[in-house]
Each structure stands twice: as C-alpha cells, then as structure tokens.
Amino acid sequence: MHGKGRWWQEKFNQGSVRITASREVIINILHETEEHLSASDIYIKAHSISPEIGLTTIYRTLELLEQMRIVQKFDFGDGHARYELLNNPGGKGHHHHLICVKCKRIIDYKDFIEEEIHCLGKTQDLLSQKYNFQINDHLVSFYGICEICRSEHG
Amino acid sequence: MHGKGRWWQEKFNQGSVRITASREVIINILHETEEHLSASDIYIKAHSISPEIGLTTIYRTLELLEQMRIVQKFDFGDGHARYELLNNPGGKGHHHHLICVKCKRIIDYKDFIEEEIHCLGKTQDLLSQKYNFQINDHLVSFYGICEICRSEHG
DNA sequence: ATTGGTAATGAAAACCATTTTCATTAAGGT
DNA sequence: ACCTTAATGAAAATGGTTTTCATTACCAAT
Numbered sequence: 001m002h003g004k005g006r007w008w009q010e011k012f013n014q015g016s017v018r019i020t021a022s023r024e025v026i027i028n029i030l031h032e033t034e035e036h037l038s039a040s041d042i043y044i045k046a047h048s049i050s051p052e053i054g055l056t057t058i059y060r061t062l063e064l065l066e067q068m069r070i071v072q073k074f075d076f077g078d079g080h081a082r083y084e085l086l087n088n089p090g091g092k093g094h095h096h097h098l099i100c101v102k103c104k105r106i107i108d109y110k111d112f113i114e115e116e117i118h119c120l121g122k123t124q125d126l127l128s129q130k131y132n133f134q135i136n137d138h139l140v141s142f143y144g145i146c147e148i149c150r151s152e153h154g
Numbered sequence: 155m156h157g158k159g160r161w162w163q164e165k166f167n168q169g170s171v172r173i174t175a176s177r178e179v180i181i182n183i184l185h186e187t188e189e190h191l192s193a194s195d196i197y198i199k200a201h202s203i204s205p206e207i208g209l210t211t212i213y214r215t216l217e218l219l220e221q222m223r224i225v226q227k228f229d230f231g232d233g234h235a236r237y238e239l240l241n242n243p244g245g246k247g248h249h250h251h252l253i254c255v256k257c258k259r260i261i262d263y264k265d266f267i268e269e270e271i272h273c274l275g276k277t278q279d280l281l282s283q284k285y286n287f288q289i290n291d292h293l294v295s296f297y298g299i300c301e302i303c304r305s306e307h308g
Numbered sequence: 309a310t311t312g313g314t315a316a317t318g319a320a321a322a323c324c325a326t327t328t329t330c331a332t333t334a335a336g337g338t
Numbered sequence: 339a340c341c342t343t344a345a346t347g348a349a350a351a352t353g354g355t356t357t358t359c360a361t362t363a364c365c366a367a368t
Contacts, residue, residue, distance in 0.1 A: 076229065330349095
C-alpha cells in the first residue's frame with residue numbers, strides 16, 4: 001500500500017518546509033517506539049544519536065509535525081504532553097486508552113476497538129459534514145481507578 | 155432518581171473530608187455551566203461570589219473533587235486543564251469533542267453519540283473486567299482542521 | 309563558486325499554569 | 339473550652355513549554 005519508510009516525505013514538499021537531519025531523527029524515534037513519548041523522552045533519545053540537537057528543536061519540530069499531521073499530540077493530564085506518529089502505514093496499530101486518575105497509569109488496549117472504530121467512523125463522517133471539518137484522528141480514553149489504587153485506600 | 159442538588163454530598167461522608175463553603179461554591183459554579191471551565195475561569199467566578207477564595211484553593215479543591223470522582227479533568231492541549239462536573243444527575247448532557255489542531259477551537263457535539271455510547275458501554279464492560287478497573291467516564295475527541303483554518307493557509 | 313534571502317537552530321531567558329511551603333484559621337469530637 | 343486534624347491564602351518555587359535573539363545551514367539565481 002505504501003513503500004516502507006519516508007512515507008511522510010511528500011508532506012514536506014508542498015511548502016517551504018525543509019527535511020533536516022534533526023527532523024528525520026525525531027521522526028525515526030517516533031517510528032521506532034510503541035510508547036507515547038514526551039518531548040523530553042524524545043530529547044534524550046535524539047541527544048544520544050545527535051548530541052547537537054537541542055530541546056528547543058524538539059519542541060519546534062513536534063509542533064511542526066503536529067500541524068503537518070504527521071504526529072498527534074496527546075495530553076493525559078500528567079504534566080507533559082505526549083506524541084505519537086500518525087497515519088503510520090507500517091504502523092504499530094491504533095489503540096485506545098485506559099487511564100487511572102489516581103496513579104496516572106496509562107494502559108493501551110487494542111482488544112476491543114474494532115466495533116468502536118466502526119461506530120467512530122460513522123460519527124466521523126457525519127461530523128465532518130455537519131461542521132465542515134477535515135477530521136484526521138480521534139482519541140478515546142476511559143478514566144477510572146485501577147485495581148492497585150482501589151485496594152490502597154478505600 | 156436523585157433528589158435535586160447536593161447529590162455529591164454523600165461522597166464526602168465516607169472519610170475525613172469536609173464540606174466547606176469554598177467547595178460548595180466551586181461545585182455550584184461547575185453545576186451551572188455547560189462549558190469546560192479552566193481553573194482560572196472558576197477562580198474568577200468564585201472570586202466574584204466570595205472574594206476570599208484564593209486560586210490555590212481552587213486548584214486544591216479541583217484535585218480533591220477529581221479524586222472523589224465528582225469532577226472530571228480534561229486536557230485538550232491548549233495550555234490549561236479544564237474541569238467538568240461528573241455524574242451530574244440533573245446534568246447537562248454528555249457530549250464528545252471535535253477539536254481543531256490549528257486554532258484549538260473545541261466544538262462539543264451531542265448529535266451522534268448514541269450509537270457511540272452503546273459501543274463504548276460494551277467496551278467499558280470488557281475493559282473493566284480484563285484490567286480490573288473501576289471505569290467512571292470516557293473521553294472521545296476527534297481531531298482535525300476546521301473550515302476556517304483550512305481556507306486560510308492551504 | 310558567490311551572493312542574497314529565507315528557514316532552521318541552540319542557548320538562555322521568559323512565560324505561565326500548577327504545586328509546594330508555611331504560618332494561620334476553622335471545624336468536629338470529646 | 340481543649341485538642342487534633344483539615345482547610346486556607348499568600349508568596350515562593352517548580353517545571354514543562356515558548357520566545358527571543360544571534361548564528362548557521364540551505365536553496366536559488368546569478
């Protein structure tokens with residue numbers, strides 16, 4: 001369906017935005033993980049590959065990529081935003097989230113999402129018509145209290 | 155189903171947590187709005203009612219209420235968390251979100267959620283069993299680019 | 309190759325929502 | 339009233355993110 005790698009490259013060519021070494025490093029890092037990395041997670045990894053990359057560039061690049069719809073930014077409310085590659089054709093699989101509001105643990109689940117995705121797809125079509133939005137992604141999170149936190153105090 | 159008002163009161167009585175004037179003010183403010191208020195939104199409103207309430211108390215109370223599962227905290231990624239009353243029996247109606255990643259505008263929609271809710275309910279049951287979570291709420295958000303932002307710079 | 313203009317970058321400083329500290333006050337139980 | 343614990347406000351600290359600014363890398367046209 002897509003060639004491997006660099007599928008995002010075309011998105012750079014419709015403006016004056018350049019593909020730089022730093023940006024490739026950041027995209028590759030995101031490509032190679034299954035986790036939701038924070039900016040400083042990415043900084044640490046990037047820094048170990050190319051020590052000249054600064055944290056500022058990480059932030060700037062992530063914002064750029066977000067607006068280019070190459071990455072998706074999430075905020076689970078634990079104090080730092082997290083980033084995930086989007087539309088990744090070789091992708092790791094879409095998932096939804098289960099979050100403990102006490103200990104902030106995040107569980108990704110893929111098990112039960114097929115029917116959800118189906119419903120969401122329909123809603124997405126209706127919404128994009130009604131509000132004239134170009135919808136690219138969605139975020140589904142369940143909130144609750146995990147087993148451990150429940151037994152600890154309560 | 156519930157008497158009106160003070161439905162949350164019972165939640166206070168299972169510990170050493172006190173119902174104070176500040177806390178009532180904050181809950182009432184949340185009760186009377188349909189919006190997602192930020193901490194400082196709430197502060198401004200609360201302050202106009204009881205000028206002695208400080209911002210610190212707003213934050214502390216909101217965190218308390220979150221953990222008591224009286225309010226739900228959201229973070230849409232625009233720099234300040236937002237809070238919404240939860241399980242509100244006289245409630246304003248559950249809704250989902252449509253967010254523009256460029257201008258950060260948030261549209262609440264209620265139109266199409268019935269089928270979604272049905273699917274999500276099923277998933278919720280499965281998840282709470284599998285992970286032994288006590289699930290209280292969910293958050294569904296679609297991300298995209300709104301009409302205005304698309305026409306501006308396309 | 310040289311020049312000229314624009315994009316990208318890093319370091320340091322600024323920002324700003326949120327937390328923490330600390331001293332004080334209010335509330336409940338006895 | 340007394341005592342213990344909870345709640346509060348003001349001010350300071352925190353810490354993730356953004357801005358500023360001076361510098362460097364890149365592309366295009368000479």
